[in-house]
Amino acid sequence: xxxxxxxxxxxxxxxxxxxxxxxxxxxxxxxxxxxxxxxxxxxxxxxxxxxxxxxxxxxxxxxxxxxxxxxxxxxxxxxxxxxxxxxxxxxxxxxxxxxxxxxxxxxxxxxxxxxxxxxxxxxxxxxxxxxxxxxxxxxxxxxxxxxxxxxxxxxxxxxxxxxxxxxxxxxxxxxxxxxxxxxxxxxxxxxxxxxxxxxxxxxxxxxxxxxxxxxxxxxxxxxxxxxxxxxxxxxxxxxxxxxxxxxxxxxx
Numbered sequence: 001x002x003x004x005x006x007x008x009x010x011x012x013x014x015x016x017x018x019x020x021x022x023x024x025x026x027x028x029x030x031x032x033x034x035x036x037x038x039x040x041x042x043x044x045x046x047x048x049x050x051x052x053x054x055x056x057x058x059x060x061x062x063x064x065x066x067x068x069x070x071x072x073x074x075x076x077x078x079x080x081x082x083x084x085x086x087x088x089x090x091x092x093x094x095x096x097x098x099x100x101x102x103x104x105x106x107x108x109x110x111x112x113x114x115x116x117x118x119x120x121x122x123x124x125x126x127x128x129x130x131x132x133x134x135x136x137x138x139x140x141x142x143x144x145x146x147x148x149x150x151x152x153x154x155x156x157x158x159x160x161x162x163x164x165x166x167x168x169x170x171x172x173x174x175x176x177x178x179x180x181x182x183x184x185x186x187x188x189x190x191x192x193x194x195x196x197x198x199x200x201x202x203x204x205x206x207x208x209x210x211x212x213x214x215x216x217x218x219x220x221x222x223x224x225x226x227x228x229x230x231x232x233x234x235x236x237x238x239x240x241x242x243x244x245x246x247x248x249x250x251x252x
Contacts (some may be wrong), residue, residue, distance in 0.1 A: 185218035
């Protein structure tokens with residue numbers, strides 16, 4: 001089966017694994033071959049077949065070695081969640097990831113499954129739950145490569161909910177905790193926008209100007225300078241507003 005797969009003879013590999021599954025001498029051996037078939041289906045883009053085998057593994061009667069480094073069911077859950085996300089079945093992806101987290105609390109995939117759960121909630125437009133889930137991930141895993149994005153998405157969820165102060169705090173957190181990250185300029189600009197929406201004009205102005213002065217070449221910079229011009233108007237600082245708009249025309 002492995003050799004046929006490497007040779008690109010995928011249909012023969014599928015038939016080989018099906019034969020091995022039928023001839024397996026124990027439930028565990030059958031599960032091991034089902035795992036190989038599931039991975040092959042996934043690589044081939046046969047997502048519905050992948051889901052069928054993944055669910056068979058999750059509900060299988062085989063017993064795994066508790067001390068084993070690799071868990072078949074854990075992998076099956078992970079692949080199932082991945083497929084459901086690819087098919088835009090966000091509610092099902094969330095349910096499957098939560099089931100995996102309950103069943104395998106010490107899984108090597110735990111961080112990814114927590115993040116997937118949060119994203120599934122967000123894409124399913126359950127923004128309040130999504131904000132809490134992103135916060136849970138960032139608290140549990142404060143220093144992964146995905147943490148800045150999780151904090152940013154938490155802010156975005158609060159923004160959609162109209163919770164502008166909480167959104168601004170989250171976006172500000174991105175800039176404070178991860179000053180070298182590529183999201184910082186956008187986070188500062190969004191912090192300014194949310195502070196403006198909350199009528200905190202002085203604080204909004206600070207964030208707009210930080211965006212422009214510290215990240216002049218970033219995409220949000222001209223938008224931030226334009227917003228700063230209007231914020232000066234709200235603060236009755238018309239001369240500063242004119243200066244900001246002239247700077248916008250000159251520099252961008």
